[in-house]
Amino acid sequence: MHIIDRTYIDGKFIEPHGDEWAPLFNPATEEQIGSVRLADAQDADRAVAAAKRAFSTFSNTAKEERIDMLNRLHAAVLARTDDLACAMREEYGAPSNFIGFSAPRAGMVFLEMARTLKDYEFRRRMGSADVEMRPSGVAVAITPWNSNYSFICGKLSAAIAAGATMMIKPSEMSALQTQVITECLHAAGLPSGIFNIVTGYGNVVGAALTTHRDVSKITFTGSTATGRRIVQTAAATMKRVTMELGGKCPTVILDDADLEVVIPQVLAAGFRNSGQACIAGTRILAPESRLNEIEERLSHTVKEFRAGYPADDQVQVGPMVSQKQWDRVQSYIRLGQEEGARLLAGGEGRPEGLHRGWFVKPTIFTGVRNDMRIAREEIFGPVLSLIPYRDEEDAIAIANDSDYGLQAHVFSSDVERAKRVANQIEAGRVFINDAPHDPLAPFGGFKQSGIGREFGVFGLEAFLEPRAVLSLRYKYCAARGLRGIIFSTPRRPCGRGSRE
Ligand code: NAD
Secondary structure, eight states: OEEEOOEEETTEEEOOSOOOEEEEEETTTTEEEEEEEOOOHHHHHHHHHHHHHHHHHHTTOOHHHHHHHHHHHHHHHHTTHHHHHHHHHHHHOOOHHHHHHHHHHHHHHHHHHHHHHHHOOSEEEETTEEEEEEEOOEEEEEOOSTTHHHHHHHHHHHHHHHTOEEEEEOOGGGHHHHHHHHHHHHHTOOOTTSEEEOOOOIIIIIHHHHHOTTOOEEEEESOHHHHHHHHHHHHTTTOEEEEEOOOOOEEEEOTTOOHHHHHHHHHHHHSGGGGOOTTOOOEEEEEGGGHHHHHHHHHHHGGGSEEOOTTSTTEEEOOOSSHHHHHHHHHHHHHHHHTTOEEEEOOSSOOTTOOSSSOOOOEEEESOOTTSHHHHSOOOSSEEEEEEESSHHHHHHHHHOSSEESEEEEEOSOHHHHHHHHTTOOSSEEEETTOOOOTTSOBOOEETTEESOBSHHHHHHTTEEEEEEEOOOEEEEGGGTEEEEOOOOOSSOOOOOTTO
16 A cells, blocks of 8 residues: 655655545556545645745756756656656556656656757847846646646746746646655755645645745646636736646548558557547548548457556556546447447447456447537547548538647648648647657647647746846936937847856
């Protein structure tokens, strides 16, 4: 049994003031594997006070110092890759293919942000003004359960690069992963208070942090419903917000695509992280002219996407994180049938041979119209909708007919044609032919998928505020015998401050 009874404030693992406990489960066995003692509003206050104290010094550190910190964080997280992978498997049931990507990448974001920081100019001359990009203040990061430590690392890397201090409130359902990542970050030996990690309930610690008057920035990853509530709360004190929210991402198969190659990639995009991913390609848009062929190939290839125990390397789809999530996914599988869609694969209940664990059959619906709820709402499980389209224009219209706009895929044998389609899709990221992730490219959503972007320069600037200084020199106009003021532009370029 894992007993997690400490929270992390001001550089120390301390006993929280909160005395409520939450159980932790292994979703593959449904067994309780531990408990976490939760922080409360008083702990949230202590964390903000620590971050505020640290801010005055940290916000004025030199760029080189912060690059050094990012490098140390990278090394410290990299050293515990195996422990992160184990915690993620045990507590969340992520399959090996996802862990293999996620665990080594967690530390990389610090290195990538160090590179971005190295090239970033904090001082610029704009018109007659000296503009300096200043850290936006004390920030709060709130993260979900579905990729816990990656989100913590991504958000913290940008805050450190900017010179902002941070409170992190991870989901109470991923306390095991939070414990390992906190130990990693602590091992990097940063000055106390720069980051504080308080696990607690959203409506307790999350609410205390997002309403706190000393907090000036919120970066949130989670559902659109919670994000909306936080934005409303944040408006009262005009906190800056970055919102990474839900998705219902389209995967457009153009009629010239090589289906032999493309169909496994389409399914991998749809079932990513067992379907518990905001970026999962859950709406498959297929040309009517090749619909039968695509249906046949999908129902054949889906057999390669085995659901089962995450420790098995052959498994592509792990369990849902909780009973609640399992029930929710089952209800959508029922709903799809009630709405008139036809099951091409999967369906209700557990996969064959699995009698325990929150496992779902990898499911594909065909005959789906884009106005059905299964095509519009985020299910957050391995449930895909196959939607036919007439021509390219119709495909783009269906792809964009969504409240969400996080990510999209386009598959074609003709890259220029795919780019033409990609350029008309309302999504923060569009991948053509399964192109690899690029950490310098901005990540975030159009429409109700969010506000703002993470990673690279956009991610860094999300924690910065421009301050413009406009100066005027007084001169005595002796020649004309008049006292007056003449606007004069400083001739020298602006000085180099300690933050450059
Ligand atoms: P959630 O919105 O229920 O919870 C996310 C976090 O918000 C948790 O830490 C929770 O405790 C906290 N929270 C809840 N109520 C709060 C409140 N009133 N004030 C402050 N904090 C509060 O989301 P979830 O179920 O943990 O995660 C799944 C959702 O996250 C899905 O909708 C998914 O699409 C989304 N997501 C988005 C991205 C992205 O990058 N766009 C990535 C992963 C997940």
